[in-house]
Amino acid sequence: MLVAEAKRIEVDLGLSHFKEANEQVRAALAQADEVVVASANAQRYLGCALAAGKRLEIHGTPGNDMGCYMDGGAIEVFGNGQDQVGNTMNGGTIVIHGRCGDAAGYGLRGGTILVRGDCGWRAGIHMKQYEQKRPAIVIGGDAGAFLGEYMAGGAIVLGGRAGSYVASGMHGGIIYLRHPLAAEEVPEGVVQSPLGEEDKGLLAGLLAAYNGAFGREGPSLDGADEGWWCLRPASARPYGGLYAS
């Protein structure tokens, strides 16, 4: 463990098992607010339950469930994320300077996930919101199929193209799309429309966060005022009559 400066510690995980790797990272986080993982190689659960005020900078490829249950901390990955980034995350920020795998933001409850490139299938599956907890995912590239599946709250912003079955079973929240869906791709119970005035503020804030994180690395996401579409459920309880009438 190298103490580079008082508040910043660097750890090298190499090929260590996730159990030892996470112990090493947690020990470093106990000593410093900022920990740099010099090389991650598929170690799972990095940044699990990371608390507010703590920051993890990861180089290499972190394993599945990175930032799971994260509680207000910050993770920045210089590389790609694997599957289930931010699983059931409660708050904080994850920034990925690459692509990420399937089910990013699985059951997301709060906080923000920013992905510069593409994401796999089922990003934002079953993300939700409650009162002030309004999670968000911003994806700069293309998304795999089933984006926002069973989405119950929060916001997803997609800069690239969506795969098929967008918003299947969506019953809350909002999905902002740079490229509108063809009419037949909009699932039953979901409505696609141009942005309303009330939608612009939230989108502008998320685009600013994305551009702030990746500003110099590639094309920025612009134009909260025009050129964006949104998907939202047609009613408050679109599936209310599905199993009981």
Added chain:
Amino acid sequence: MAGRHLHREGTIRIPSGCAIAAMMDRTGGRHDGTDILRSIALMRDRSNGLGGGFAAYGIYPDYAELYAFHVMYESREARAATEAYLEHYYLSEKQERVPTEDHPAIKNPPDVWRYFMAPHPMRLPASGLTEAEYTMRHVFHINSSIDGAFVASSGKDMGVFKGVGYPEDIGEFYRIGDYGAWAWTAHGRFPTNTPGWWGGAHPFTLLNWSIVHNGEISSYDANRRYVEQFGYDCELQTDTEVITYLFDLLARRHGLSQEMAAHIMTAPSWQAIDAMAPDQAAFETALRTVYSSALVNGPFSIILGSEEGLLALNDRLKLRALMAAEKGPMVYLASEQAAIEVVCPDAEHMRSIEGGVPFVVQLDEVARRRQREAAESCAVREQPRDHEVGVRPCRRKEA
């Protein structure tokens, strides 16, 4: 050995995840097993030590024209019975113990032998079967009728090294670093529905086919009933077995390309077909109608190995992860991206295998040849059917 008294595939069902990986040199260049071992070892936590294995293509160039049987034995009697049987139906060029190395983590291994053989020059023609069909039937016979013997692989210029343990330990046990192959596949097992035993570990093989599989298919019984009609014995009751037989049936016997076979197994939904142009919709409808029982449902990602190369396939809803990347002539596949980077840090074009879209990697020479040969590339009815011009009763197609 003790394994005889344990539950086996087919006698018990346990409701699990797995790791799969593969690498291939499209130019046919041979690479030892060091890299595939490191790749699968990184995903150790996806398996639980109850099964691991490797398939290797191009490892027996000196015997490339002969069937290379890898056979596991629990007893001397089983070996004696199997060798007597093989001697009757094959001419053996060479037989020997597969070299292994004692490994602290590998307990009670069976006695593993390999045989390089040609079908008996009289009995093969007398059987009226093709060479492949002949061999398949003898493999089925040994696996179902000789107690304590299991044919782990039965292809040409390829072999499978598998057993109960973590894959990296199994690989060291079999000394896979000593073999040079143009394609390697690997599997780390977390058995779900069946117990782990040596024969049931992956890759599962038949002839030149090998399959490593992560997932659990829900269409098992529909697929099993279908392939059983064509003489495939689903002895192990595993998903992997039935998927192997589906590929053998569709690609080898029906002459379809592997890609088309994979497409049939992950056919588009009726909803997607309804949205297609009429010609394409009619084609897809015909495929789904003729091969309705070959549709594979449920979560799976598989890597198929053959003499042509590799084919990776994810279920239509992509309920399993599988990544692919390239570097020069090398193609890499793995359940997790890091398992590719650990052996090729500068791998290019890292992407995921999409649901229901076969990812095909062929040897350069095969790619050109197969394009012309695949049944669906040939004009329909170039020649009249036998029964239209013949004067004798129809014989079985295989005759």
